[in-house]
Amino acid sequence: MTMGHSRPTSQVYFISAAGSDPADELAAKAKKVYLATGFNERIAEGDFAALKIHFGEAGNAGYIKPAWLARLIWEVRTRTKHAFLTDSNTLYVGNRSNSIDHLRLAWSHGFTPEATGLPVIIADGLIGRDKQEPRSAQARTASSKIASAILDSDAFIGLTHVTGHVQTGLGAAIKNMGMGCASRAGKLDQHSVTHPRVNAKQCRNCSVCMTFCPEAAIIQAEGHVVIDSARCIGCGECLVVCKQGAIKMKWDEDSLRLQEKMAEYAFRVLSHFKDKAVFLNFLIHVTKDCDCMAKNQKPIAADIGILASVDPVAIDQATADLLIARAGGKDPLRAGYDIDWAGQLAHGEKIGLGTRKYALVEVA
Ligand code: SF4
Ligand code: SF4
Structure with a gap:
């Protein structure tokens, strides 16, 4: 894919599939639609290939099952021995906010090296502080704080379980790359324009956050600490290191701004991989909320299948179009949250992340 100038129509490959298909049949379909993109041939021997996925929060059942990826992973492994499954730590306090809990959760959902043949590496380190900061002039952000292991890799395979989302309306390939590859500070940067409090x-007055604050913005009060908002730069370090969960953010970023920031983050990740990135969107068990929800959720749409493309904007546009078409013209995403999810696509196209013009190619 060429970045940064007017682009032709992108190919989006599609194969019909449902969660009720036998796991091996789904694995064969995922492999088929993946190979149709031609991406596998771009992986060179020795490449570090990051398979970016969401392992699903505890109690969630919507995530992509490891068995569905078995054949695709085998194909990747014929190209490089250095492939790994990965995600980054979450900002919210749950079972994925540090690498130890996150790994245990991934294993409990079947993503073990024995089952998949791949190690799991949490891309932003033990507590989400390992990051690199690529810069480029964009409208909403000057830089992106991206999990180090992502940008240390040579090839990127975005494996996305498509869902609705409480803040962005649609959670698909752009979100998996833009938000999902951001370190905890990067997630904070996208989510909020305000400073933590x-x-x-809840504060135990342990002073740990004071040690980590780069701006000496945390000061002692009576029996607890407070943040001096005049000094705070909103880096999120304190939020990451407080083991008591005593530091909170105000989640007040409006949806359009958040979607645009997310697209800019995704752009900087894609700029690193250039033509060595591919995206698979699983339109199976599409739910109102993302897999960060620690509960099983009812689907909001019938299962449709798996899409694959080297263009994250095109695949997300095709994803939304298919969801709407299969629901008879009514948008199932907006039935969940009335959010205009198209902001991420429009901004993505504007900044050169991809094109909304696509040709759907059915793979038999
Ligand atoms: S906010 Fe958290 S890290 Fe900071 S002093 Fe209080 S308990 Fe310790
Ligand atoms: S967000 Fe960063 S600058 Fe602000 S108080 Fe926390 S550590 Fe300090």
Whole structure:
């Protein structure tokens, strides 16, 4: 894919599939639609290939099952021995906010080296502080804080379980790359324009956050600490290191701004991989909320299949179009949250992340 100037129509490959298909049949379909993109041939021997996925929060059942990826992974492994499954730590306190809990959760959902043949590497380190910061002039962000292991890799395979989303309306390839590859500070950067605050009742006054704050913005009060908002630069370090969960953010970024920031983050990740990135969107068990929800959710659409493309904008546009078409013209995403999810696509296209013009190629 050429970046940064007017682009032709992108190919989006599609194969019909449902969650009720036998796992091996789904694995064969995922492999078929993946190979149709021609991407596998671009992986060179010795490449570090990052298979970016969401392992699903504890209690969630919507995530892509490891068995569905078995054949695709085998294909990747014929090209390089250095492939790995990966995700980054979450900002919210759950079972994926540090690498130890995150790994245990991935294993409990079947993503073990024995089952998949791949190690799991949490891309932003033990507590989400390992990041690199590529810069480029964009409208909403000057830089992106991206999990180090992602940008240390040579090839990127975005494996996305498509869902609705409480803040972005649509969670698909752009979100998996833009938000999903951001370190915890990068997620904070996208999510909020305000500075963190300390909940005095939860603070144990251990001073750990003071040690980590790069701006000396955390000061002692009576029996707890407080943040001096005049000094705070909103880097999120304190939020990451507080083991008590005493530092909170105000989640007030409006959806359009958030979607645009996310697209800019995705652009900087794609700029690193250039033509060595591919995206698979699984339109199976599409739910109102993302897989960060620690509960099983009812689907909001019938299962459709698996899409694959080297263009993250085209695949997300095709994803939304298919969801709407199969629902008889009514948008199932907007039935969940009335959010205009198209902002991420429009901004993505504007900044050269991809094109909304696509040709759907059915793979038999
Ligand atoms: S790290 Fe958390 S508990 Fe410790 S002083 Fe800071 S806010 Fe309070
Ligand atoms: S967000 Fe960063 S600058 Fe602000 S108080 Fe926390 S550590 Fe300090």
